[in-house]
Amino acid sequence: MKCSQSSSSPESCGWGWRVRQNAKGRYVTVKAGAVLTGAVIDREKLSITAHLTVRNPLTEEEQASLKQTLAAVYGFRSVELVLTVKEEAHASSVSAPGAPAEKKSGKILMGKAIKSRPGPMKDLNLKMGNATVEGKVFAFECRETRRPGMWRLSFDMTDYTNSVTVQKNLTTKEAQQLEGAIKPGMWLCVQGKMEPTWDGKDIQLNPYNICVVEHKARQDTAKEKRVELHLHTKMSNMDALTDTKEAVKTAIRWGHPAIAITDHGVAQSFPDAWHASGDDIKILYGVEGYFINNIDDRVAVHGKLDCPLDGEFVCFDIETTGLKVDREAITEIGAVVLRNGEICERFQTFVNPGRHLTPEIVGLTGITDEMLKDAPQPREALTAFLEFVNGRPLAAHNAEFDIGFIRAGCKKEGIPFQPTYVDSLILAQNLLPDLGKYKLDIVAEHLDLPAFNHHRASDDAATVGYMLVPFWKMLHERGVDTLQAVNKEMEKLRPLGGKSNRFPKHIILIAKNKVGLKNLYQMISASNLKYFKRVPIIPKSLLNEHRNGIIVGSACEAGELFRAVTDHKDWDELKRIASYYDYLEIQPLCNNAFMLRNGDVQSEEELREFNRTIVRLGDELGKPVSAPGDVHFLEPEDEVYRHILLASKKFPDANAPLPIYFKTTDEMLEEFSYLGEEKAYEVVVTNTRAIADQVEKFELLPPDLYPPRLANSEEDLNRLVWEKVHRLYGENPPQLIVDRLNVELGGILGKYDVVYMSAQKLVQRSLENGYLVGSRGSVGSSLVAYMSGITEVNSLPPHYRCPNCKNTEFITDGSYGCGADMPDKVCPVCGTKYVKDGFDIPFETFLGFGGGKVPDIDLNFSGEYQARAHQHAIEMFGKTQVFRAGTIGTLAEKTAYGFVKKYLEENGITAGRAEENRLTLGCVGVRRTTGQHPGGLVVVPDDMDMEDFCPVQHPADADDSDTITTHFEYHSMEANLLKLDMLGHDDPTMVRMMQDLTGVDPHDIPLDDPDTMSIFTSSKVLGYENDELLGPTGAVAIPEFNTRFTRQMLVDTQPKDFNTLVRLSGFSHGTDVWLGNARDLIVSGTASVLETVGCRDDIMLYLISKGLDPKMSFKIMEKVRKGKVKKGGFDEGWVEAMREHDVPEWYIESLAKIGYLFPKAHAVAYVMMAFRIAWYKVHEPLAFYATFFSVRAKAFDAEYCCAGLDAVKRKIREIENNKDATAVEQNLMTTLEVCYEFYLRGFHFDTINIYESDATKFKVTENGLLPPFVSVHGLGESAALDTVEKRKGKEFISIEEFAMCCNKLSKTHIEQLKALGAFAGMAETSQITLF
Secondary structure, eight states: OEEEEOOOOGGGOSSEEEEEEOTTSOEEEEEETOEEEEEEEETTTTEEEEEEEESSOOOHHHHHHHHHHHHHHHOOSEEEEEEEEOOGGGOOOOOOTTOOOOOOEEEEEESSOOOSOOOOGGGOOGGGOEEEEEEEEEEEEEEEOSSTTEEEEEEEEEOSSOEEEEEEEEEHHHHHHHHTTOOTTOEEEEEEEEEEOTTSSSEEEEEEEEEEEOOOOOOOOOSSOOOBOOBOOTTSTTTOOOOHHHHHHHHHHHTOSEEEEEEESOOTTHHHHHHHHTTSSEEEEEEEEEEEOTTGGGOOEESSOOOBTTSOEEEEEEEESSSOTTTOOEEEEEEEEEETTEEEEEEEEEOOOSSOOOHHHHHHHOOOHHHHTTSOOHHHHHHHHHHHHTTOOEEETTHHHHHHHHHHHHHHHTOOOOOOEEEHHHHHHHHOTTOOOOOHHHHHHHTTOOOOOTTOHHHHHHHHHHHHHHHHHHHHHTTOOBGGGHHHHHHHHSOTTOOOSSOOEEEEEEEOSHHHHHHHHHHHHHHHHTSOBSBOEEEHHHHHHTOTTEEEEOOSTTBHHHHHHHTTOOHHHHHHHHTTOSBEEOOOGGGGHHHHHHTSOSSHHHHHHHHHHHHHHHHHHTOOEEOOOOBOBSSGGGHHHHHHHHHHTTOTTTTSOOOOBOOOHHHHHHHTGGGOHHHHHIIIIIHHHHHHHTSOOOOSSOSSOOOOOOTTHHHHHHHHHHHHHHHHHOSSOOHHHHHHHHHHHHHHTTTTHHHHHHHHHHHHHHHHTTOOOEEETTGGGOHHHHHTTSOSOOOSOSEEEOTTTOOEEEOOSSSOSSGGGSOOOBOTTTOOBOEEEOOOOOTHHHHOTTSOSOOOOEEEEETTTHHHHHHHHHHHHOGGGEEEEEEEEEOOHHHHHHHHHHHHHHTTOOOOHHHHHHHHHHHTTOEEEEEEEEEEEEEOOTTSOGGGTOOEEOGGGOTTOSOOEESSOGGGGTTTSEEEEEEEEHHHHHHHHHHHHHOOOGGGSOTTOHHHHHTTTOOGGGTOOSBTTTBSOOOTTOTTSOSHHHHHHHHHHOOOSHHHHHHHHHHHHSBSSIIIIIHHHHHTTSSOGGGSOOBHHHHHHHHHHTTOOHHHHHHHHHHHHTTHHHHHOOOTTHHHHHHHTTOOHHHHHHHHHOSBOBOHHHHHHHHHHHHHHHHHHHHSHHHHHHHHHHHTOTTOOHHHHTSOHHHHHHHHHHHHTOTTOOHHHHHHHHHHHHHHHHHHTTOEEOOOOTTTOOSSSOEEETTEEEOOGGGSTTOOHHHHHHHHHHTTTOOOSBHHHHHHHSTTSOHHHHHHHHHTTTTTTOBSOSOOOOO
16 A cells, blocks of 8 residues: 655755654654655555655765664665755745844854754743844943943844843953944844843843854845835835935945935935945935926817817716726716807716616715616717717816716727817816816806706706806907917916915936936925925926926826826826826836725736836837836835834824835846736836936035135135234244144135134124123134134143233143143243133144044024024125025934834734834834024025025925025035034023123133132032032032032042043033043042043043054044944054053043043033133122023022022922922922022022012122012013013002003912012002091
C-alpha cells in the first residue's frame, strides 16, 4: 500500500540545521532550507522517498546523515532522497510589511552571543519569564541616578508588532561602554527577563545579553530605476509623514536619478531636500497646487456652430434617476424653441429608465413609476428629441449635467451627437456678478420671470428660454450679436483672480530651472497673499502668467482631468482638458480605493478603466503618462501614523488601509501590470525618467550673502571703528588691537559691512531715545561690533586703559578672565585712575576660523521700544524689501501623545508605554501651522525680489493679516539674506525706568562694586541673612540668577568675581553642562569653577593655552558646543592630541557629555545687564522694586502681595505644597518671593489711591510703593489707562460717582478696590440722607 503526503510546516523552512519534534515526541534533524515538498511512503516495506528542495547541493555525508536520522526516528528500513536545488532568491516566501529582513549577528554590547530565536513583541508578557526580541531602537537614554555611581540604561525598541522598553541599572563603567554604543535607528537583539515596571502598570525587559544585528533595509533591485514624481513630506499640513531628508537618502540608496518634492501648496521642505541631495541626486522642486480653472469657468458657449443671438435656440432640461451619469438614467426630456425672444414650440417626453424610482427622486420631481411604465425607451426618446432639435444650438442651465446625460445615452444607443450649446448658468455668473447664488429658480426670481414648476423638465426648459431673452439684450448692449462672440465678452465681464467659492482641484507644478523656480515661488506667494481661501489657491490665469519654466502635471484623483474622466465627459472634452498639461498622471489602484468604499465606483475594474482612459488620452495627444506613488510616508509600517493624524481630523475612514509608502520600481511595475508589460514599463520608468530629464540641476539658494545696500556702509563702518579706537586707546593704539581689527575688518569690509552698519544704526537710534540695547549670541566676540557701538562687550583680553593719556596695560597670562575683576590701579604715566575693561573672547566664535561664517547679530531692545525699532528698519530699507522672519509650527510631542491616546481609546487598543512612545514619535514634526519670529526681520536687496530666495505668506494662514513673512523657516536663508534679530526684552526697559527714577546712568555703574557682588553669595547687605524661604543669597529678582536652580548654583560655587558669574550664566543656559558635569567636578574638588567649561569660548582658549593647534582647538569647540561629540564622539586623533598636551582626563570626559554650550559674549552681555540691575537693588532699592513690579511682575495681585509679610509667606507655602499648582500660580510664586524680600527689607505697599495711583507703574513713596490700578486682579491695562484719564481734575463724593465716571471698571473691579481700601471713608452713593 502506498500513500503520498506533503509537508509545508513552518519548521521545515529556513536555512541551517534544525531539530523538530515528531508526533511521538522524538526529534529529527533537518537541513535548514531543505523544504519537504512531498513524500512517497510504502508502509509494507517501511520505505520512504522524500522530495526535498534545498538551497545548496548536499554533500554525500550530509545525505547519509539525513537518511540515517530519518530511518532511526521513524523506523524506515529504506530512505531515498530526491533533491531539487533552488536558490534563496527565488523562494516564494514574502515578508510582511515591517518584518525584519534577514540579519546577521554583530557586535556583542552586553553579555554574550544570543542563540535563541527572537519572538514577536506582541506576545511579550510577564508569565513567559525570559524573552528574546529583535527590533529597531527608537528612543535611548543613559543617565546617572541620584545614587552616585548608579546609572540607568533605558531604551525603547520595536519590531512593528509592538514595542518594549529595555531597562537596566549599570555601574559607571558599564554605562560609559553602552552610552555611545546604542543609538536610535540601530537594530538590536536583546535577551532578558520580563519584569513589571516600578508602578506595576506596564512590563519591561531587563537585559542580560544585547547584540547588534544587521538589518537590510528595503532595496530597489530593478536594473533601471523609476523616478517618484509625486511625494509629500511632513510639510503637507497634517497629511503626510515622510521625513524629507530620509526620503532623499532612500532614493539615493536605491539609485534613483531624481526625486520630486510636491507638498500641498507649500515649498517649505525644499531646503531640507536640497541639503540632503548633495551631488548624488537631482531634486525636482514642485508643489501639488490647489488649482481653480478660472478661465474655463467663463466659457458659456461650447461647440463651433455660429448664429445670431436672435436666431433659434432649443432650450432644454432633463430629469434623471440620480446624479451620476454612468449609473443613472433619464426620466424626462423637456424642450422649447426660442425664436425672436418668444417661446414658440415645445417638446416633452418621459423616458423609461428601466428601474424603479427612489422616494427621494419622486419627491423632488413629482414623476412616479406609474408615469414611466409605458414611456418610450431611451433610444426612441433621444431620437425624437434630436429630431426636434434639428441641428439648432442648445441651451440649458448647468448644461454640463444635461448634455452629459444626453451624450452618454446617445453613445450607448449609437446615435451621433456633436452639439453646440450655451450654458445659462455661466451667462448668469458673468452677467449678474453680484447675485451670489445662481440656481435656476434664484436667477429666475431675480430676473422677474414667470413662476414655474421647478424640477420638471418642460417647465425648467421654458424658464431657460425666458432667461436668455434678457441675457441676449445685455449682450446686444455690449455689441455682441453672434453666438461665437459671446465667450470673448465673458472674459471681459468676469475679472480674473477673484476668490472663488468652488472647491479647488489639484495640479502638479515642477520647476524646470531657476526661472521656473522663481515663477513657482511667485505663484505660491500670490496663492497665499491674494487668492487664499481655506487653502492657497492658484488660479489658471495666474499659472498661465507664470508658466515659463514650469512642468504642469494633471495630478491625482482630485485633479481636473481625473475628475473629468470619472464624470464620463466626452472624448473631445477630455482631450481639451488634457491638452493643457505637459504630462498626465495615473496612480496605483489602492490610492483610489476610497472611491470603491464610497460607492463612487462599483469595482476595481472601473478604477483600472479610468487609468486606461488617461493612457489612451496620452497616446492620442502625444503626451507622456507617468505613474507616481503619491507618497505620504516612507515605509509600509509608517501607515499607522497617518491613521492617527487623519483620526485627529475626524476623517470617518481614517483607519482604511491606504499603503501610499515610497514604493520600489518593481512594486510600481506590479501595480500597473494590468496595462501590459510594455505600457507599465513606459508609465513607471521611461516617462518618469524622461520628465525628470527635462529638469535642470540647480542650486536652490545662491551660495553668497546678498545684503541690502546702504550708502557708504564700508567707509562709515571703517571710520566709526577707528574713531572709537583712537578715542579710547589714542592715536597709536597697541599693536594687539590694530592686528585684531585688521583681521576682523579684512573679513567684514566689502562683504558684511552692511550687516554691521544696519545693526549700528538701529542701536544708535535706540540709545538716542534713551534705551540701552543688549546684545545676544556671539556678536560680542567681534571687536568691530564693540568699536562701532553695536555691543557693550569689549572682547579684548583684560586690560587697564587710561582715559586721560590713553596708556594701556594688557593682562595676557590668564590670571584674570575679565577686566572688571582686576584690582584698581592708577596710570603710572599721568596718575589718572585706570578704566578696567576686556572680557577675553576670541573673534572666531562669531565669524568662524578665518572669518568664513555669515554674521548673525542678535539684539535685545526694550519691549517698549521694539515696535519703533522695527519701523526704523523698514524706513531704512523700504517697506517692500523688509519681511518678518517666518517660522513653521509642527506637531509637538505633547500634542501628538494626546492624538495617540485618543486614537487607541477610540479603537479599543491597549498599548504599553513604549508602543505609545513609538506612535507619538512617528507623528511628531508634521506641519500644523506657520508663524513669525518675535523679533526677526529679513531684508532683501532693492534690486531683487524675495521670490529670488523663497515665497512669502501671511503667518498662520491669516489672510486678514497685514504681516507678511518668509515662506521658508528663516534659518534656511541665514547665509543668503540679512536677518535682523530684534527681540523685545524687559531688562533694557527696567534699566531705563530705574535711570529715570534715580538719575543714575547705568553706564556709570562699576562692574566690580563689592556690595553688589556680595549679594550673589550673601543677603547681608540687603538687611537680612539666611532666610528660610529665600536661602543665603540675595539674588532674588536678578535676571540670570533669579530661579531656584540658579540660586542653588550660586550656593554651590560661591562666586566672588564677575568672571565666575559669566561662567555660571554659561552653566545655566547650556545643556548637560552643569548637572552631571561641571557641578560634580566642582563639588568633588576635581576642578574649580574657572577650570570647568561654562561657555563655548572657554574650550578654544583653554586648548590653545595648553599648546594645541588653534584650528584644531576651534574645531573641537565647534563640535562640542553643538553636541556632536556627545552624539558621535571626537574625531580621530583629537583625544590623543589633547592627551599629548596634558589636557586632564576629567576635562576630556566633561567635553564628551556636553549637549549645547552658550557663547561667552552672550553670557557677558546678560551678566553686565544683570549686574547693573543688581546694583540698583542694593543702592536704590525702592526704584528697583518699583521697576521690577511694574515691568516683570506680570502676576502681581494686590490681594495677596499687599497683604503683609505673614500673608505673603503663607501664600508661598501654599503654592509650594501644591503639587498641581497652575502656571499662573507658579508665576505668582516668583512675584511673591520678591514681595517677601521687599517686606523683609522693611518696605511697605501703600493702599491703592484712586487719585494718585498710576495706571500701570508702581510709584515710589516714603519707604514704600504705591501700587497701580493693574495690580487689581483682572483689571486690564486699557481699563486702567481709561480710569486715570477720566479721573483727571475730579473729586468724587461717592463710590457710585467714581464707578459711573470710570465706566470701564466692572462691578467686580469696584468691589476689589473697595476690599483693598481704595475708597476708605467714601460714601456708597451720592444721595443725601436728611434723617
